[in-house]
Amino acid sequence: MLKTFGRVEGHPERKELRKQRVQSKCILSGMEQSGVKSKDATLFYRRTDMQHHHLTPLKSRPRHRPRRSLVMAAVWLPIVALTLNGCLNAGPTPTPTPTLSTPTPTPTFIFPTMALTATFTPEPGSTATPDLQSGLGAVLYQDDFNRNLGWEVGQSELGGSSLVNGRLSLAVRQPNAFYFLRSPAPATSDFFLKVSVRSELCSGSDEFGVMYRINSLSEHYRFALTCDGAARVSRVLEGGEIALVPITQTYAIFPGILVDNRISVWASGNNFRFYINDMEVFSARDSALQTGGFALFVRSRRGGQTTVSFNDLTVHYLLPTPTITPTVKPSTSP
Numbered sequence: 001m002l003k004t005f006g007r008v009e010g011h012p013e014r015k016e017l018r019k020q021r022v023q024s025k026c027i028l029s030g031m032e033q034s035g036v037k038s039k040d041a042t043l044f045y046r047r048t049d050m051q052h053h054h055l056t057p058l059k060s061r062p063r064h065r066p067r068r069s070l071v072m073a074a075v076w077l078p079i080v081a082l083t084l085n086g087c088l089n090a091g092p093t094p095t096p097t098p099t100l101s102t103p104t105p106t107p108t109f110i111f112p113t114m115a116l117t118a119t120f121t122p123e124p125g126s127t128a129t130p131d132l133q134s135g136l137g138a139v140l141y142q143d144d145f146n147r148n149l150g151w152e153v154g155q156s157e158l159g160g161s162s163l164v165n166g167r168l169s170l171a172v173r174q175p176n177a178f179y180f181l182r183s184p185a186p187a188t189s190d191f192f193l194k195v196s197v198r199s200e201l202c203s204g205s206d207e208f209g210v211m212y213r214i215n216s217l218s219e220h221y222r223f224a225l226t227c228d229g230a231a232r233v234s235r236v237l238e239g240g241e242i243a244l245v246p247i248t249q250t251y252a253i254f255p256g257i258l259v260d261n262r263i264s265v266w267a268s269g270n271n272f273r274f275y276i277n278d279m280e281v282f283s284a285r286d287s288a289l290q291t292g293g294f295a296l297f298v299r300s301r302r303g304g305q306t307t308v309s310f311n312d313l314t315v316h317y318l319l320p321t322p323t324i325t326p327t328v329k330p331s332t333s334p
Contacts, residue, residue: 136192137317141185141294145311150184159298167309169200170208170298177306180211180297183313189213189291190318194264194275197296199257201307202227207299208308212265213292221289222297223265223274229255233274233284244284245274252276268318 143149145168153161159172159179172179197208207224214220219237221244226232231253233245253276254261264275274282294315300306 135319137319140188140191140315140317141183141313142315143183143313145313151181153181167198167311168296169307169309170296171201171305171307172298172300173305175300175302175304178297178299180295182214183294183296185294185313185315187214187291187293188315188317190268192264192266192316192318193294193314194262195296195313196260196262196311197225198260198309198311199227200309201305202257202300203303203306204228205230205301206303206306207297207301208306209263209297210265211295211297212267213289214295215289215292219289220292220295221272221286223263224297224299225253225261225263225276227255227257229253231274231276231281233272233282235286235288237288244272244286245282248282250276250281252279252281266318268321 144166145163146166148163151161151163151168153163153168156179158174158177159170161168161170161179161181163169168181170179170181191212193210193212195210199206199208202208204227206227209222209224211220211222217238220235222234222236222241224232224234226247229251230247230249231245232243232247235242235244262277264278266273266275270285270287272284272286273280274284296310296313298306298308
């Protein structure tokens with residue numbers, strides 16, 4: 001073990017000093033293995049260690065042997081350089097940093113689920129029109145409105161009516177106003193009526209439609225459509241209006257303005273059936289009014305102006321329902 005020569009000046013970091021001394025010892029060992037005498041190697045180590053670590057020698061070597069030192073330095077200086085390079089590069093073996101292996105994610109399979117689909121449910125009472133042609137008789141009244149067949153068109157305080165371009169127009173100009181126009185068709189009891197109606201100017205719960213079995217007191221049945229896609233059936237007597245079918249939203253109506261809807265009424269005795277665009281939407285029974293005439297109407301609610309127009313009005317008689325008489329077989333006497 002080599003002794004320490006001198007004292008440390010300006011190096012408080014002991015760890016760094018220890019590392020440099022280890023490197024110097026490595027140089028000394030390399031020199032001795034290369035054939036340099038132990039005494040000369042020790043001398044070189046002392047001088048190198050003092051110069052490298054800024055050490056102050058306690059006692060200098062005599063000056064009468066400088067030439068030998070120069071000769072020895074020239075001999076083993078290249079060997080020291082190679083050894084120093086290896087010692088400087090040789091350091092503590094780095095501790096390998098453990099690498100955390102990322103776990104391989106397990107694949108997750110998502111099976112698609114079927115989206116819920118809306119199931120079409122037909123509206124109660126809305127069925128396709130049966131073949132009514134087989135039960136219809138002769139035409140009672142038919143009007144395409146290309147000419148006036150007896151309609152009392154005109155103007156009033158509430159509204160008015162007119163025949164224009166093959167359509168019969170009815171209009172009201174006040175909120176909560178009701179205006180109707182009687183048809184020149186003759187009164188009857190059992191019938192099938194159909195007519196097309198177009199909402200020209202209306203909104204919300206404004207109404208339009210047909211009246212049937214009108215008597216001299218203006219009592220009648222009323223089949224009404226609204227601008228927002230609903231319909232209802234009522235009976236109007238002197239005592240007031242009674243709902244036979246309350247206001248009901250129906251998909252059979254084409255709502256909105258400038259849209260045509262075809263409405264039909266089948267009446268036979270106390271039984272009534274109601275159709276919109278060839279779909280049966282309601283049925284009702286009532287015996288208060290047995291016969292009467294026909295009319296078309298318009299009614300405003302909140303709006304101050306409501307206008308509708310009609311065309312292709314047709315009224316058929318109904319064929320009498322055949323009566324089946326049971327056949328009684330004569331009994332055979334024994």
